[in-house]
Amino acid sequence: MHVFTTVSQIQSFLDHARSQHNYISFVPTLGALHQGHLQLMEHARAIGDIVVASIFVNPTQFNDPSDLEKYPRPLRSDIHKLSTNGVDVLFLPMDEEVYPPGLDLKVSADLTGLTDVMEGPSRPGHFEGVVTVVKRLLDIVQPDALIMGQKDYQQQAIIAEMIRQLAIPTKLIRHEIVRDKDGLALSSRNARIDPALRPVANTLYKALLQAKELYLTSDIGDVIDICSGMILDQGFKLEYFTIIDGTTLQPIHHWEHHDSIVVCVAAWLGEVRLIDNKIIYPNKSSIPES
Ligand code: AMP
Numbered sequence: 001m002h003v004f005t006t007v008s009q010i011q012s013f014l015d016h017a018r019s020q021h022n023y024i025s026f027v028p029t030l031g032a033l034h035q036g037h038l039q040l041m042e043h044a045r046a047i048g049d050i051v052v053a054s055i056f057v058n059p060t061q062f063n064d065p066s067d068l069e070k071y072p073r074p075l076r077s078d079i080h081k082l083s084t085n086g087v088d089v090l091f092l093p094m095d096e097e098v099y100p101p102g103l104d105l106k107v108s109a110d111l112t113g114l115t116d117v118m119e120g121p122s123r124p125g126h127f128e129g130v131v132t133v134v135k136r137l138l139d140i141v142q143p144d145a146l147i148m149g150q151k152d153y154q155q156q157a158i159i160a161e162m163i164r165q166l167a168i169p170t171k172l173i174r175h176e177i178v179r180d181k182d183g184l185a186l187s188s189r190n191a192r193i194d195p196a197l198r199p200v201a202n203t204l205y206k207a208l209l210q211a212k213e214l215y216l217t218s219d220i221g222d223v224i225d226i227c228s229g230m231i232l233d234q235g236f237k238l239e240y241f242t243i244i245d246g247t248t249l250q251p252i253h254h255w256e257h258h259d260s261i262v263v264c265v266a267a268w269l270g271e272v273r274l275i276d277n278k279i280i281y282p283n284k285s286s287i288p289e290s
Helices: 007-019 035-047 065-070 075-083 126-141 150-166 188-192 203-214 220-233
Strands: 002-004 024-029 050-055 089-091 145-149 171-175 237-245 261-269 272-281
Touching: 002 007, 007 024, 007 050, 007 089, 007 126, 024 035, 024 126, 035 050, 035 075, 035 145, 035 171, 050 075, 050 126, 075 089, 089 126, 126 150, 145 150, 150 171, 150 261, 150 272, 188 272, 203 220, 203 261, 203 272, 220 237, 220 261
Parallel strands: 002 089, 024 050, 024 145, 050 089, 145 171
Antiparallel strands: 237 261, 261 272
């Protein structure tokens, strides 16, 4: 595996790869890699000639400085995981490579509506940071395919819209959520869950399954009440439990007339904020459901 830390290094490698007509697939990450990330790498391997991963703990997407500071950075083990999971190129830039002084990286896509729901209100500036860094990484890597996880449903929908508006010639592929045996969605935050609370951590997933069970047979308001109750009963602090249109991300009030419907949840278990989602009505032309 090649490890590049500068834009010029990775670009000259990839320019050559492109001149040989290699299909480049790209998986951006913040590191602290788990099986969820590694399945994205596997997907990238299956479709690409050259698999590029990046590890960059992007400061502009952290609205809470202590969250940025606490973010785990097990670099040695991450590099080992990538090199043994089919990754050809790791881009590992310093902040100055991604954000060189004097470069205007403002992204000119209008994403309001998508960014101001769900994660938006509780994480001001987060999606602006995500959009800026993903656009910058796409400019550097120029991949044929970008693979992102459904775990961050809203993030992936926002990036899809950015790619559409800016006509970026990269295909966005959404990979299904990778879960622990009991259904808890894998996340680097899971390591911080109090072991005494770990047995109930999969309640979010159970509530999502319950919502899918009630799809079409109950009113949306009732589904939200029942599923929120399940989560609150287990001692979570609930931020949102919402049923949305999979494209506009707006809450829906009727089951009918949507291409896809997704149930999304965010809740605190002790000191750890968890998110999860389930596609309960998939767009037929879409991507696998988890
Ligand atoms: P992160 O390092 O948290 O930015 O995640 C990098 C990529 O991995 C994002 O596209 C995430 O959506 C994806 N990802 C993280 N956890 C999972 C998971 N449990 N299943 C599938 N994809 C995931």
